[in-house]
Amino acid sequence: MPVTPLCAPAPAWQRDDALPLLAAFALLLPMVLLMPALPIDETRYLAVAWEMRQSGDFLVPHLNGATYAHKPPLLFWLINAGWLVTGVQAWTARAMTLACSSASLALMHRLAWRLSGSVAVARLATWLLAGTLYFGLFANAIMFDVPLATCVLLALLGVCDLVAGRMRRGVLVTGAAIGLGILVKGPVMLLDIACVALLAPWWSLGRLDGRRAAYFGALGVALLLGAAIALAWAIPAALHGGEDYARAIFLKQTLDRIQGVKGTSAHGRPWWWYLAVFPLMVLPWPLVVRGGIGALRARLRELQLDVLDWRWPAALCGRASAAWRCGIAWLVPTFVVFSLVSGKQPHYLLPLIPALALLIALGLESAQLRLRGGLFGAVLVLLGLGVASLRLWPLGRTAQAYADLIAPWWGLAVIVLGGVLLGWRRRLPLALPVVVTLALALVIKLVIVQGPGARYDITPMAQRIADLQAQGHPVANLGWHHGVYEFAARLHEPVPAFDTVADFAVWAQQHPDAYVATFYRQFRFRAKPVFTQPFRGGEVSLWKAGDALASGIDPSLSHAVEDADAGEE
Incomplete structure (x- = not known):
């Protein structure tokens, strides 16, 4: 050199x-x-x-x-x-x-x-x-x-x-x-x-x-x-x-980010x-x-x-x-x-x-x-077969909700990418694995858009909140919502977040015409929500605040907390 x-x-x-x-x-x-x-x-x-x-x-x-x-x-x-x-x-x-x-x-x-x-x-x-x-x-x-x-x-x-x-x-x-x-x-x-x-x-x-x-x-x-x-x-x-x-x-x-492994830092590993x-x-x-x-x-x-x-x-x-x-x-x-x-x-x-x-x-x-492209090609073929057969796997309830939304033919697309590399096992030009990898990244994101992307789109709930705010109804959220509603509906007012039902109850008494939203299962009320949509691995729901407090929390759903680990980056 x-x-x-x-x-x-x-x-x-x-x-x-x-x-x-x-x-x-x-x-x-x-x-x-x-x-x-x-x-x-x-x-x-x-x-x-x-x-x-x-x-x-x-x-x-x-x-x-x-x-x-x-x-x-x-x-x-x-x-x-x-x-x-x-x-x-x-x-x-x-x-x-x-x-x-x-x-x-x-x-x-x-x-x-x-x-x-x-x-x-x-x-x-x-x-x-x-x-x-x-x-x-x-x-x-x-x-x-x-x-x-x-x-x-x-x-x-x-x-x-x-x-x-x-x-x-x-x-x-x-x-x-x-x-x-x-x-x-x-x-x-x-x-x-x-x-x-x-x-x-x-x-x-x-x-x-x-x-x-x-x-x-x-x-x-x-x-x-x-x-x-x-x-x-x-x-x-x-x-x-x-x-x-x-x-x-x-x-x-x-x-916070430079403390030891047992420090208070987010994402401590x-x-x-x-x-x-x-x-x-x-x-x-x-x-x-x-x-x-x-x-x-x-x-x-x-x-x-x-x-x-x-x-x-x-x-x-x-x-x-x-x-x-x-x-x-x-x-x-x-x-x-x-x-x-x-x-x-x-x-x-x-x-x-x-x-x-x-x-x-x-x-x-x-x-x-x-x-050498053989090993990468073989891995992609196996990955594609796994994606194509994903719905047949014994998955948990949350994972199955995502798997059902992924079309099997996306796995075939990955298999094709792997097959291209297997055809160039020797004398592999550098541009080929680069293009295949970028195409794989494109496929991964297209899979999200075509399938589970519906579970990432909070716009329907956010628009309901925007409409209620425009009508003069205060809307709060039980649990921290990470600002997911704001940009989706271009909100002009904050959505107060409460960590406990007791704090929310005090606020609701001051706002009798209020509504409450939550994507935390531990705060899922017995009352029938006025609106519900899938969100990530669960649901996000909207209730009238008075109805929600009168019905109480459903204890059968208090075992799982959605997004509890979504700390700041």
């Missing part, structure tokens, strides 16, 4: 470079227009953006009338900016995240070339990122981790500038990316780039010899610039939102959890990529020698390129840090997938790795 200066001019953009972008865009765009907003997360974020638009308060986000401190405002700002052009539509938010995903692919190409000096590696890395299943599933999802990944890639390009001695541009790019990343999802942005930035003297292969102080000084200035950008929002927002909101955005949300989840996220590459044991041992031996020699002599520079080292410094320690953090969700690792794409691309370009 040739070692080239990180400051070398970029090659001209060619048609082959754009193919991964075009393939991904073509297979991801349909879901921008077809996919409904999925509860609980996507409907929540759209509700926050809608309430921001309604209130005109773009400084402090709100949900159901209360300050929303779980996330910074940049994604909500982007959604509202899009609404200025398209009007208030759910697909606008998906278009925003798809634009960020497309930018991530372009930045992946640029970063891989800057590190390796190889146009082939840059193209391979872009294809590999585009063809990762989790990237395909989340590329147009209304989630914070998609634009966060874009900010991470941009920040690492800035770090490359700092390593190459382009201090002014490096500080501006890195600092701006840090600031935007914090405004997207908070200080977790720093965890995503800290290891690779701090280990630059190791992976840059001597390029920082005699300049380490200048590099770390510039990195510190970039960090201050990023902090200044974030604080330009956070300080006025804290003053405007009040003491509790200030405490939440400066302390609570960050500290054991340290090894990502070891089990990450290989599934980066499918199909664990099934498609193969490598010779001898070549792998030789590479590890070379890297070990380089790691032990902290002087980085020139004689070893040809053994492991800056790109190899940067990919390892990016992936391995960052993965360990996230594994030690209590709060874990699969999409928290979305910004790490480009690091793996870079390493696999280097292995493919140097012929240390190769592609």
Whole structure:
């Protein structure tokens, strides 16, 4: 692998470079227009953006009338900016995240070339990122981790500038990316780039010899610039939102996520959890990529020698390129840090997938790795057979409700995708598993739209609530509703949420003409609801408040709680 200066001019953009972008865009765009907003997360974020638009308060986000401190405002700002052009539509938010995903692919190409000096590696890395299943599933999802990944890639390009001695541009790019990343999802942005930035003297292969102080000084200035950008929002927002909101955005949300496994963090999971989840996220590459044991041992031996020699002599520079080292410094320690953090969700690792794409691309370009499609094809055939026969499986009541809505012929579509790969078991072109994986992601989402999507659409209930509010009837919800009603019916009034029947009864006495909704089975009343619809694995129902309280709770349905585990992301 040739070692080239990180400051070398970029090659001209060619048609082959754009193919991964075009393939991904073509297979991801349909879901921008077809996919409904999925509860609980996507409907929540759209509700926050809608309430921001309604209130005109773009400084402090709100949900159901209360300050929303779980996330910074940049994604909500982007959604509202899009609404200025398209009007208030759910697909606008998906278009925003798809634009960020497309930018991530372009930045992946640029970063891989800057590190390796190889146009082939840059193209391979872009294809590999585009063809990762989790990237395909989340590329147009209304989630914070998609634009966060874009900010991470941009920040690492800035770090490359700092390593190459382009201090002014490096500080501006890195600092701006840090600031935007914090405004997207908070200080977790720093965890995503800290290891690779701090280990630059190791992976840059001597390029920082005699300049380490200048590099770390510039990195510190970039960090201050990023902090200044974030604080330009956070300080006025804290003053405007009040003491509790200030405490939440400066302390609570960050500290809760870095506590130990037994802490109070949402989504607390054991340290090894990502070891089990990450290989599934980066499918199909664990099934498609193969490598010779001898070549792998030789590479590890070379890297070990380089790691032990902290002087980085020139004689070893040809053994492991800056790109190899940067990919390892990016992936391995960052993965360990996230594994030690209590709060874990699969999409928290979305910004790490480009690091793996870079390493696999280097292995493919140097012929240390190769592609085989047989195993992935066989897995898809088995998966397709399972989907086609899903209705025959002995499933629980909730799972069966979903299975009955999935047409068996979707399984045949997956079988066809597997058969295509089985026909290319040898001499597999990289574009084929990429396109198959993106098509699989498209099929998964089409399955939701065609079948269980009806259980995710809260619009009928939300519209009933909007009609009642327009008629002057207050409507409350037993249990926290995560804002699922607000955007679906473009509500102009909050829907109060009560955790206990006693609290709701006090409110109902003050509002004798009120109604109550709930998708919590523990609060299902004996009275006949005025409206009911399927929702996720159960139902959401609406009662007249007086009738509901007079009938009481049905104890036979008090055993199951819907959505109780749907915490904030």
